[in-house]
Amino acid sequence: MSYRLPSGGRIDRSRSLQFKFDGRSYRGFQGDTLASALLANGVQLVGRSFKYHRPRGILSAGSEEPNALVELRSGARREPNTRATTVELYDGLEAASQNRWPSLRFDLLSLTAPLSPFMGAGFYYKTFMWPAAFWEKLYEPLIRRAAGLGCAAGLPDPDHYEKAFLYSDVLVIGAGPAGLAAALAAGRSGARVVLCDESFEFGGRLLSERREIDGAPADAWLAAVKAELASMPEVRLMPRTTVFGVYDGGTYGALERVADHLPEPPPHQPRQRYWQIIAKRAVLASGAIERPIVFGGNDRPGVMLAGAVRTYINRFGVVPGRQCVVVTTGDDGWRTAYDLQSAGANVAIVDARKSVGPALLAKADKAGIRVLLGAQAKAVHGRMLVAGLDVVLESGATEYLPCDLVAMSNGWNPAIHLTTHLGGKPAWDAARFAFLPPQALPPGLSVVGAASGEYGLARGLEQGGAAGASAAQDCGFDAVPLPQMRAEDDGRDASPVWMPVTSKKAFVDFQNDVTASDVQLAHREGFCAVEHLKRYTTLGMATDQGKTSNVAGHAMMAALCGVDIARAGTTVFRPPYTPVAIGALAGHHRGKDFRPYRLTPSHDFAREQGAVFVETGLWLRAQYFPQAGDRDWLDAVVREVNAVRSSVGVCDVSTLGKIDIQGADAAEFLNRVYINGWTNLAVGKARYGLMLREDGFVMDDGTTARLGETHFVMTTTTANAVRVMQHLEFCHQVLWPSLDVRMVSVTEQWAQYSIAGPRARDVLRGVVDPQYDLSNEAFPYLASGAVTVGGGIAARLFRISFSGELAYELAVPASYGNAAIRAIMEAGKPYGIRPYGTEALGVMRIEKGHVAGNELNGQTTARDLGLGKMMSGKKDYIGRVMAARPALLDTSRPRFVGFRPVNTADRLRAGSHFVSAGKPATAENDEGFMTSVAYSPTLQHWVGLGLLRNGPERVGEVIRCVDPLRGEAMDVEVCSPVFVDPKEERLRV
């Protein structure tokens, strides 16, 4: 049975579309929503409610819909809780009802309905209290099964999403009559205008009504305005785009549904695009949302908002009922009655007001509409569909009106949501019975039309045109308001009725199943403040954020408390206006693209060598190079360490932070940021430096080389590169602005390789151009300087060592990195050179007792690390004063030492804690912890570094090392942190 009118509406009847709901096939037209197409096919029952599993139909025709939530699409593209009223119909669409089992008509969980008197507000809190242990195992899974909405696909989303920025002069939110007028006035001035509307067609309420502008059907005006806007090069029209949030600095979050109206996104198109729109001025023309009336069974399929009924008739050519009752508290409902009557339905009007204007009555009389004044809806008959309505007449008698559609109107709420996103409090307007935008609007935002409480069409057009012109003027454009337009002003004011005249279930919040009696219960139990009411009853806490329910609930509570609603107050709205998919917020940042990653110039070489990579910060670094036959990673690490200690290896150290520092005061600058002195460092030399934070704790370390009298290049740890750069900039710009020094990060400009091992010089000889003398005398330990490689390519050479072996770091311009490491490998072939990764690097630094990230943990001082003697007493430097605090000088602080297992077969564990021999392993006996451990291929047992109370004074002592997490404990001997070559005989050869 079709409910489609033979003609009319904005659908394209030449394009018939097939779709499926709960497995059954139906047809609709291009231009339908899923809701309008279902109604056209006589499908009213579309879902089950959240808590009571009550049959639910379609309440509204927009994004405020609390009832008609469906699962859209199937498989990996299945989207739960999609509002049928906003889904654009496409050929082949599949949707299913949700929260029912086994079927929508016969839902077993609706059998809880007889229990519902016991399931009021606070039900969960009161019932599932005892025993506590049952909550997680029994109650919560049960509740989660029973209550709830649709199911997510549970599969990776096959589509992709985009993020984008948009800059504009004037952003207009909402393309109803007021928004269109604003966009037109601003657009004509040449300003950059963005016009967004959540629907797929511009026009707003004009699409839902039969109106005239300047004596002609509003359609003509709409078409002309749309054409003019489309012709303006600086105007961007964005249908299917919801502006969902207002943020600081004129930033607006918007979601563009690029391909939601298609079965699948076209190739290379995202499904949705998350826009951050930065607008100098914005005009909010978001319209208003109609309020339901609270009466018994007002949630039954077939009870709809009166304005939505007009939308279905006028926009979609669908009459959702044949025998209709319009229940209203204002003039606006009467328009629905007229439109229903014109569409061929039988209509009666039930108006709570005892008297109305004569024009209304005359028109109803002429149309043959039955009018009941001073009457109120009491309760609906029918379960799966409305069968009739009990009405309490002015006399107090009850009359039964058979019907299949109840259209209700209790006045309108301006859609002020966005105006409160920055914390503004809505203002109650007693004359309009509605909350209006706050006095303090987000900067740059103005509100026009129904959103401002001005419901009249002529007034909205005038306001919109003026606001658009004024916004453009504020941006420096020569704009003029639109010429005045003639239109009938449609009063939408109402004398709303909040209290139901029944004890039957009368719903306030449809999506969260909050009834009038829940609000009354909350009142009796003292949860009267609106924020308490909200949390106790869950009023307004569903995904619709109470768009149709909040004001009714708050007004009801105000009445119960005997206070004015202005005093009862309202909750504020937060973004997003309508739900936004996490996928859209994430955009391309998913999976391995969650963060950007950085590759070194010779990444390809490492990959070819089969490297296993590890993330250090954003960098991917070669961790080790496995070979066939390795039992585990340790085999590879041992092989790499042995290669370096016995012959030679090469390691990519390009990720170290590199900062080029130049200027007459460069040395003085280094003096002030490092604890040690720099003025006496000779050109052509490098030195280890340690820097503190101003609070006296160690910040970072590294080697800095003097390339010229006024030219240094600093290295930082990989992890701290960005932080150190920022710190140095701060020191220069803020603390010592007069110093003649400039700096720039050159981390990405230079690829750097550590060539380490007894044969390092021999390898280097084959890489560095022959005119450079690399002998120990000419280029001793800690020498640095410019060289050329490969026949004239500028490079830098530093004789520094992390491994303790004879070692060099060779820096080449980044674009030569990949070639350089291949040249080094080639030159090293006769010596069996091996590339080594960060694991082998770490093992060798532990063997040598060098501190690294595990020791520079933000809680250690230079003295703790045994580097106190580096602290110059002759100059000021960052952290000098604070590092001298008595507590930091206390030698009983945990200090840096080495550890070897007494039983050399024992494996040491980083993170294990130390207690003195014979003491129980309790927190009060804790004397420090192991920071770094490694299996030493050189010593052939595990070695460790750590921080121990009075550590350096306890060398030789045997203590307990406990790891409560693994349940391990062992004896370790405190020793020097330098395990290999303590006399540095291998370093300076």
Added chain:
Amino acid sequence: MRIPCPYCGERDRREFTVLGDADPVRPNGMDADAGAMFEYVYPRTNAAGPAREFWYHGSGCHAWLVVERDTRTHAINKVISARQAALSREQGGA
């Protein structure tokens, strides 16, 4: 939040890093005592209202800025180069 960088123009706040209170002045030199340094390093007023803060334009020009803003509304009143501010203070104080 958007910050008008004096060198780059108005930019999204994600280009910047905040350090905090821009009012404490470091006691430079060898005669700085622990008390003055303590005042510089630790106590902060954490005002609800107008505040002067250091911001670093790390994804832009690398300038340190002094941003005057209201911590309640995020409204930015004034943004100046921290180096210029420090230079004027040096000249004024010297």
